Amino acid sequence: MAVVDSVDNQIESSSTNGQSPRLLCMTIAATTAANTTSGYTSWQRFFTPYTVPAFGGSVTGALYTSIRAITDDAGSGILVGLEYLLGTLTVSGNSFADGVEMPTKTITGASVATATETVFAVATVAMTATTPVLTITYKDQNDNTGQTATLTLPTNVAKDSAFLITPHLAAGDTGVKDVSNISISTGSAGTIKVYGLLVLAEIPASAIGPAAAAAPPMILPKPKYIADAGDIIAFYRSGVTGSGDMAALLSAVGET
Amino acid sequence: MPITGRNDIMKNIAKGLGFFGQFRAVGPAAGNTTAAALASGSLSVQLQFNSIGSTLPTTLVGFQLPPTLSNELFFTRAQANNNVGAGWTYWVARLYKIGTMVLSATGDQFTHDAATFPVLRTQFGEASKPLSLLPIIYLTVATQTTAPVISLRTAAGGAGYVDQDGNSTIGTASNFTFPNAITAIESAFVLRLNDGDSGVRDISAIQVVTASGGAGKNATIFGVELIAPLSQVSDQTTYCLDAVFGGLAMYDLEPAAATSGTVTSYLIIMSVGKINSGAASNPSIAGVLNV
16 A cells, blocks of 8 residues: 555554654764855754664555654754765775665655755764865766765864755756765864765754654655665754754654 | 656655755844834845855855756745744745945945846746846945935936836835934845836836935845745744645746846845844755756
């Protein structure tokens, strides 16, 4: 049953298979602000993403119909997405390790080779590097290889700082399908991972901190991604660099 | 091939042929602007730019889209929070810089930017059709001593703007008076047009009838293209706009092209109606590429 096809199908799946609620709580230390050469908006990646569990019975995938999150900084926004590790750079030695390619997903009944809706360079280990130039070589949304994005990062980037790559893609590009290389001009420590996201929900925070967003599939004009077992759901926070907390409640219905 | 329906929108976004951005805006600090009055357009306007890179009001950076796209990027949805208070109206908007002016001397004091207006888009099947823009004056230096009075005309009484229909128009004399002798920096107002006019394709002249005291009292003149309303009736809420299913309004997020030259433009949040309390918004904006 294609739960993306109708609310009735979702209701039927919910009553037949049960929903899959999950409460997540996570925290983050202070991070490093972006600048005009590294994404134009400060972002943080919470380092405890959620792995979609194995399914039971006849369930083959999960459609997250409700995503709600609360964070303690009213001046922030929250992004929740299916996250794919496209590549890793170990700064010491300027060593690249390839990740995965963006997956194939079924969208409105057709198999689609996805590319990133948004893509980040994340310091998963704090860096020791003075305004390093990061060069990412990638395959774009139209399968053109050898495209490059260049960012100049701030000095000594703190762990879990995330830098938006999208404004620095090659002219005409909107997404990344695959990363073939990451290199850095200088630095002695740290790790950078390039993550591509398919957006599940975006949640602006409000003045009193709590922010709730539903990802109602039939309302917002965005693709309804079926998550596979083992997919990673990651949480990012925008606009701030301070330490903070987030609690999120995810609920999915099963695709059968 | 252009988008032909809902399925194309969803597939294009999934293929990476789209855009999603979540931004941190910055506007005037609390209490830093002067409210409008009847003679200054009646609407207090606040312009919020990208927080990183902007030093208001002199260095302006808009929200960044993917670079140098060749096709339309149709707006599909937006969300924003309201940290300010009840009754605010936010708009996702694009500012086009028409020119600058001096308010501390009388006479013809407007200098048009190098780009030639009108700015053009495909509208209703007509390619390169002129856009009608909302004219905004944005103070980059506060006035002093005397509230300036201006007219959208030359000092000799000639035309000062091209209206929404392409008519070269002599603005009504002395029809805009700043609300205060000391009108604060970053205050912004809608320029008053002649009765019956709703926008401008271009501005060619602004006469300063009564000048501000002091020297170097400057302002920037923008034309505004409204993209999406994010109206909020209560504070501490978020507002979501669906431009596909909630009333089709898939406007192009990419800037319109100048008639000649390159126009300076910014994708921003524009709030209308109240004096800023200092809090900025965190909008998210998404679109799909028309391929």
